[in-house]
Amino acid sequence: MEFEGKSIVVTGGSFGMGRACAERFAKGGGSVLIISNDQAxxxxxxxxxxxxxxxxxxxxRDSKAMQAAVAEAVAAHGGVDILACCAGIQRYGTVVDTPEDVWDDVLDVNLKGIYLASKYAIPEMRRRGGGAIVAISSVQAYASQAGVAAYTASKGAINALVRAMSLDHAGENITVNAVCPASIDTPMLRWSADLHKGDMTQDDMIAAWGKGHPLGRVGRAEEVAELVAFLASDKARFITGADMKIDGGTMAKLGIVLPE
Incomplete structure (x- = not known):
């Protein structure tokens, strides 16, 4: 019950990793406000x-909506102690073939969403004497696939923003960290699998992607949620400005291998 008495806001909290984080915080005794643009x-x-x-x-992406969401958390749960920024979208394309409106959507959801949620949550954390922000980034903040220019740009920017925020708010006892997953079995990954599976089944496409990870599988959303929960907990109060990989060993592996 490490989150007993804590008020937690989770953006993108109704699907995928956000949903898993909301469940984990609630299981730990926290009061959780889920934010999503989908009512159902x-x-x-x-x-x-x-x-x-x-x-x-x-x-x-909407400033007034994020301001109202934080106000709702204060009204319902007494304040804000933890912000988990999990809202994100994936789109494919190079800078040449990515339409400008798609570029804007990816950067607005993935990056601006963190800025806006933090903008309104941080003053409430100050009133509580501190807090924790954890943002979902990606291993594509470090290395990129081909054809994901907007997505990779957004994730690299998240890590940079996290570093800046961690310095700006360290003196206020607010920690800011990023979690950087590789492939995680979520609705977004399955959407991608449907785009690329060809004659394969969705599950076969996911399994094939999993073989690209040294551990031989894709990750599970609840595994990411455990890392997010740790970074948001009192056990991690000396960790800030960090970007932590949860990638099944993906970023430890070079593409060049020795001949057998």
Missing amino acids: SVDKAVAEIGGRTTGFVGDV
Whole structure:
């Protein structure tokens, strides 16, 4: 019950890694506000997670919505202690063939969403004497696939923003860290699998991607949630400005191998 008495805001909290994080915080006794732009998924998540879980339907790209969401967390749960920024989208394309509106959407959801949620959550954390922010980034902040220019740019920027925020707010007892997963079995990964599977099944495509990880599989959302929960907990109060990989060994592996 390490989150007993804590008020937690989770953006993108009704799907994938965000949903797993919301479940983990609630399991730890926290009061959780889930933010998503999809009413049905928010209602479903709130009902299934239970406990002191509430929902807010809003767009992380919209300043007024994020301000209202944080105000809702304060009204419902007394303040804000932890912010988990999990909202994100994936789109494919080079800088040449990515439409400008798609570029803007990716950067707005993945990066601006963290800026706006933090902008309104941090003053509430100050009132509580400190807090923790954890942002979901990606291993593509370090190395990139081909054809994901907007997505990779957004993830590299998240890591840079986390470093800046960690310095700006260290004196206020607010820690800021990034979690950088490789392939994780989420609705977004399955959407990508559908795009690329060809004659394969969705599960076969996911399994094939998993073989690219040294551990031989893709990760699970609940595994990411455990790392997020640790970084948000009192056990991690001396960790800030970090970007932590959770990637099944992916970034430890060079593509060049010795002949057998």
